[in-house]
Amino acid sequence: MSQRDIFLAGEGDAYFRRNASGYAPERADANPLPLQTVRNYLRPGQRVLEIGCANGLNLERLRRDPGCTGSGIDPSAAAIEAGRQAFPALDLQVGTADQLPFADASFDLVWFGFCLYVIDRPLLPRVVAEADRVLKDGGFLAIVDFDPDAPVRRRYSHAAGVNSFKTDHARMFLGFPQYVLAEKRPFSHSAEGWDADPGERLAVQVLAKNNAGGYAPLESA
Numbered sequence: 001m002s003q004r005d006i007f008l009a010g011e012g013d014a015y016f017r018r019n020a021s022g023y024a025p026e027r028a029d030a031n032p033l034p035l036q037t038v039r040n041y042l043r044p045g046q047r048v049l050e051i052g053c054a055n056g057l058n059l060e061r062l063r064r065d066p067g068c069t070g071s072g073i074d075p076s077a078a079a080i081e082a083g084r085q086a087f088p089a090l091d092l093q094v095g096t097a098d099q100l101p102f103a104d105a106s107f108d109l110v111w112f113g114f115c116l117y118v119i120d121r122p123l124l125p126r127v128v129a130e131a132d133r134v135l136k137d138g139g140f141l142a143i144v145d146f147d148p149d150a151p152v153r154r155r156y157s158h159a160a161g162v163n164s165f166k167t168d169h170a171r172m173f174l175g176f177p178q179y180v181l182a183e184k185r186p187f188s189h190s191a192e193g194w195d196a197d198p199g200e201r202l203a204v205q206v207l208a209k210n211n212a213g214g215y216a217p218l219e220s221a
């Protein structure tokens with residue numbers, strides 16, 4: 001079974017139940033480093049998509065400040081239902097990163113928050129294409145994930161047949177000339193800043209998309 005199908009079949013719900021206290025609606029006023037960073041790239045009224053959003057807690061934070069419209073997708077029906085109850089202003093849907101039910105160029109910012117590391121490797125090209133498809137030209141892509149100095153695969157301890165793939169996923173997008181790195185901030189689960197254990201090192205990365213960018217203008221003859 002693919003990792004996507006394992007999450008759809010119940011691991012998404014199990015993750016949400018195991019971590020329910022971290023997604024409590026009362027935590028919507030917290031301002032962790034990824035939020036602080038992503039907020040700098042948003043203005044009131046802009047549209048944000050979080051891929052792997054759990055109950056949409058991050059989106060609710062961005063709805064309150066700076067006043068964005070939030071959409072989210074997650075394979076967990078339990079998380080999505082809890083989010084619809086707690087945060088009715090958000091548009092939350094059950095689904096997966098490889099097939100986004102959104103129109104082309106419909107978001108100002110697309111956010112992968114600790115999601116890419118559990119995506120099946122064969123699905124990555126499709127996931128990149130889907131995120132790029134729904135992100136507007138001139139928009140931003142945020143990736144919050146593990147950031148080891150070399151790729152590390154570890155068995156995901158909560159479900160058989162699932163691996164954590166820890167690698168710098170921003171490089172997939174940065175291979176295209178229209179994506180440039182706007183900002184990268186390392187942090188760790190225990191503190192802001194550099195984690196001495198490369199397997200646990202985390203980073204927030206923000207990439208700017210500019211379809212006309214990446215090329216020096218031709219000199220006229």
Ligand SMILES: C[S@@+](CC[C@H](N)C(=O)[O-])C[C@H]1O[C@@H](n2cnc3c(N)ncnc32)[C@H](O)[C@@H]1O
Nearest residue numbers: 004007012052053054074075096097113114115
């Ligand atoms: C570690 S949690 C992070 C949740 C939230 N983004 C955050 O930052 O707290 C990873 C989330 O990704 C979801 N997920 C797993 N596989 C996915 C897939 N193929 N497409 C989209 N989301 C997925 C899980 O259900 C889970 O809610």
